[in-house]
Amino acid sequence: GAVVSQHPSWVICKSGTSVKIECRSLDFQATTMFWYRQFPKQSLMLMATSNEGSKATYEQGVEKDKFLINHASLTLSTLTVTSAHPEDSSFYICSACRSSNQPQHFGDGTRLSIL
Amino acid sequence: GDSVTQMEGPVTLSEEAFLTINCTYTATGYPSLFWYVQYPGEGLQLLLKATKADDKGSNKGFEATYRKETTSFHLEKGSVQVSDSAVYFCALSDHGGATNKLIFGTGTLLAVQP
Numbered sequence: 001g002a003v004v005s006q007h008p009s010w011v012i013c014k015s016g017t018s019v020k021i022e023c024r025s026l027d028f029q030a031t032t033m034f035w036y037r038q039f040p041k042q043s044l045m046l047m048a049t050s051n052e053g054s055k056a057t058y059e060q061g062v063e064k065d066k067f068l069i070n071h072a073s074l075t076l077s078t079l080t081v082t083s084a085h086p087e088d089s090s091f092y093i094c095s096a097c098r099s100s101n102q103p104q105h106f107g108d109g110t111r112l113s114i115l
Numbered sequence: 116g117d118s119v120t121q122m123e124g125p126v127t128l129s130e131e132a133f134l135t136i137n138c139t140y141t142a143t144g145y146p147s148l149f150w151y152v153q154y155p156g157e158g159l160q161l162l163l164k165a166t167k168a169d170d171k172g173s174n175k176g177f178e179a180t181y182r183k184e185t186t187s188f189h190l191e192k193g194s195v196q197v198s199d200s201a202v203y204f205c206a207l208s209d210h211g212g213a214t215n216k217l218i219f220g221t222g223t224l225l226a227v228q229p
Contacts, residue, residue: 004158034216034217041224043204043219043220043222044159044204044217046217046218049216093158095159100215101215102215103161103164104215105161106158106159106160108156108157108158109157111156
């Protein structure tokens with residue numbers, strides 16, 4: 001199989017704090033990981049593409065200083081929402097693939113609530 | 116740019132009814148097409164896929180055929196169950212890009228009543 005684990009699954013924190021979300025590929029090496037954001041009853045919007053050992057490529061309109069992505073190893077990528085505010089509340093989902101021409105495998109998502 | 120359009124929900128059916136969820140796409144190249152399913156509170160799971168024209172993807176009783184002439188990839192199931200209640204996303208991946216980025220439709224909520 002191809003299992004992707006996301007942690008935490010749910011986080012609630014105060015406005016102004018930074019939150020880190022982890023995405024791990026448990027049984028394969030992921031050269032590429034993707035981060036998505038999903039608003040209630042809406043589709044997934046790609047935020048950024050992360051390749052191991054290099055800087056993430058952000059989609060238009062996504063603030064790279066707000067959403068810090070680190071892909072330091074072939075099994076781990078992290079998304080840090082810096083100085084989070086209520087408008088950052090959302091469902092964040094990661095996916096991972098072995099290489100650029102392989103299917104994406106999705107994590108179960110992280111529900112972020114900023115009070 | 117590439118895009119995916121799918122029918123709006125919610126779709127409410129009785130158990131054992133026939134299901135169709137429409138999906139059409141626009142793409143400059145020759146994309147692969149996917150259906151993903153999202154159960155409440157979970158991430159996405161790949162349901163089925165098709166990589167070229169006239170291919171039929173199938174899984175768990177669901178089917179979809181890649182129709183290049185109508186740029187469609189409609190999802191069908193002959194007899195739905197309560198456990199099929201979920202959000203279904205149509206998506207495409209354009210092989211012409213440097214990565215296999217997925218472009219998703221807006222999702223269709225399916226509610227199956229006993």
